[in-house]
Amino acid sequence: MKTLYVKFIVITIGIMVLSSIFSFLISNTYYQRVLKPENDEKITKIAQSVSTYIEEHPKLDLEEHLDHISSVGYQIYLINDVGEEAFWGAAFRDKSLSPSTIKGVLNENTYHGILNFPQETFVTGFFANELKNTIGVPFTYDEKNYALFIRPDIKLLFNEMHLLFAWLLLFTILLSIILVLFSTKYLVKPISKLTTATKSLSKGDFNVELDITRHDELGALSNSFLRMARKLEQADDVRKEFISNISHDIQSPLSNIKGYTKLLENESITVEERGQYVSIIHDEIRRLSNLTKQLLLLASLDRSDDIVKKKAFNVSEQIKELIRNYQWQVSEKGIMLSYSLPDVNIIGDPSLLNNVWDNLLTNAIKYNQRDGSIEIELEETEDSIIVSFKDTGIGLNPSEVDRIFDRFYRADSSRTIEGTGLGLSIVWTIIQLHEGHIQVESIENEGTTFIVELPIYS
Numbered sequence: 001m002k003t004l005y006v007k008f009i010v011i012t013i014g015i016m017v018l019s020s021i022f023s024f025l026i027s028n029t030y031y032q033r034v035l036k037p038e039n040d041e042k043i044t045k046i047a048q049s050v051s052t053y054i055e056e057h058p059k060l061d062l063e064e065h066l067d068h069i070s071s072v073g074y075q076i077y078l079i080n081d082v083g084e085e086a087f088w089g090a091a092f093r094d095k096s097l098s099p100s101t102i103k104g105v106l107n108e109n110t111y112h113g114i115l116n117f118p119q120e121t122f123v124t125g126f127f128a129n130e131l132k133n134t135i136g137v138p139f140t141y142d143e144k145n146y147a148l149f150i151r152p153d154i155k156l157l158f159n160e161m162h163l164l165f166a167w168l169l170l171f172t173i174l175l176s177i178i179l180v181l182f183s184t185k186y187l188v189k190p191i192s193k194l195t196t197a198t199k200s201l202s203k204g205d206f207n208v209e210l211d212i213t214r215h216d217e218l219g220a221l222s223n224s225f226l227r228m229a230r231k232l233e234q235a236d237d238v239r240k241e242f243i244s245n246i247s248h249d250i251q252s253p254l255s256n257i258k259g260y261t262k263l264l265e266n267e268s269i270t271v272e273e274r275g276q277y278v279s280i281i282h283d284e285i286r287r288l289s290n291l292t293k294q295l296l297l298l299a300s301l302d303r304s305d306d307i308v309k310k311k312a313f314n315v316s317e318q319i320k321e322l323i324r325n326y327q328w329q330v331s332e333k334g335i336m337l338s339y340s341l342p343d344v345n346i347i348g349d350p351s352l353l354n355n356v357w358d359n360l361l362t363n364a365i366k367y368n369q370r371d372g373s374i375e376i377e378l379e380e381t382e383d384s385i386i387v388s389f390k391d392t393g394i395g396l397n398p399s400e401v402d403r404i405f406d407r408f409y410r411a412d413s414s415r416t417i418e419g420t421g422l423g424l425s426i427v428w429t430i431i432q433l434h435e436g437h438i439q440v441e442s443i444e445n446e447g448t449t450f451i452v453e454l455p456i457y458s
Contacts, residue, residue, distance in 0.1 A: 111136030
């Protein structure tokens with residue numbers, strides 16, 4: 001299987017090669033359409049100036065003159081009307097030239113071999129060292145007609161440039177490949193680390209380290225990955241805590257039921273003891289029943305919001321009815337309960353919101369001090385209601401406030417106060433389903449206030 005590193009290198013080098021080919025094709029097309037006509041015109045003027053100079057100076061030494069011209073960077077082919085021919089300068093790679101071309105120049109016509117040189121895809125005509133890739137002009141010398149074919153000596157004029165461009169191209173390619181190797185490693189390394197980190201997460205190891213100092217997309221990805229790892233770690237901790245808590249909360253009642261059931265098998269116990277044991281077994285069964293009901297409710301709330309059946313109802317009457325139901329528990333602890341509940345109608349699920357008030361009120365009773373107090377207030381604003389439950393109970397420290405809505409979390413870690421640790425998690429979920437908010441204000445050993453805000457027409 002090819003690694004991302006190899007794929008990136010192959011793709012990058014492939015892009016470089018394709019870019020070079022396309023660049024050459026574009027450059028060649030530009031030469032054929034623009035530069036070649038200009039080059040043909042320029043060489044034609046030089047050839048005509050040579051032929052004109054020869055005709056204007058009939059006494060000059062023709063061979064010496066042409067030898068001098070060739071020495072400054074030209075290739076020359078000369079032929080007269082009787083077939084005598086000669087070459088000056090570097091040898092042509094291809095010396096073929098049609099008789100009709102020679103005859104045409106001898107008949108006072110100019111030959112444009114550079115302009116009419118055949119166009120080929122990967123051959124730039126400017127560098128083709130062929131006799132037919134020349135300019136041919138006529139002139140008369142010593143009463144003989146001549147055809148002069150001339151072109152620049154590319155090798156003489158640009159030999160050093162050829163070497164320079166060759167080395168430049170070679171170094172460019174080598175340097176590009178080296179930079180691609182290093183840059184690819186720089187780009188792929190964070191992804192490799194992410195792959196390793198993902199494998200670690202899959203094995204349950206959440207202590208992953210990534211480079212989060214980068215200010216690009218990979219840096220943002222690393223940051224997101226670390227946040228995900230922390231959330232997964234928290235979720236794993238919650239899962240473990242859930243298993244531990246549910247095991248304890250189920251095992252403890254079952255152990256009690258098992259123990260008292262064995263005691264009931266003893267025929268020597270009194271009727272009073274038997275009634276006491278049966279009462280304890282019933283309490284433990286009720287405790288298990290409450291736990292399973294809350295788990296089922298929480299599972300239903302998590303699954304979807306289809307469980308919410310909204311309708312208009314009087315929320316103040318609902319809370320007052322709840323207070324009447326718990327009046328005996330309030331009186332038993334000597335708690336002073338006061339409330340201000342003006343009539344307010346809202347749109348919501350009466351059954352689910354009753355769970356909210358029930359949990360908040362029972363918590364205020366359970367965690368309150370003997371002879372303490374509870375204050376319940378309802379306030380109506382323009383588009384929402386605010387319900388607060390304030391008690392003088394054991395209170396919470398800041399770390400407990402942060403986790404108070406976690407499932408199975410209990411501020412009473414000793415579990416001396418009866419509860420499942422699911423109530424406030426259910427409260428939070430129900431309020432979210434009603435598009436509301438809940439906040440906690442608490443001072444340890446002084447008391448706690450839960451403030452619920454719900455839209456009137458949610």
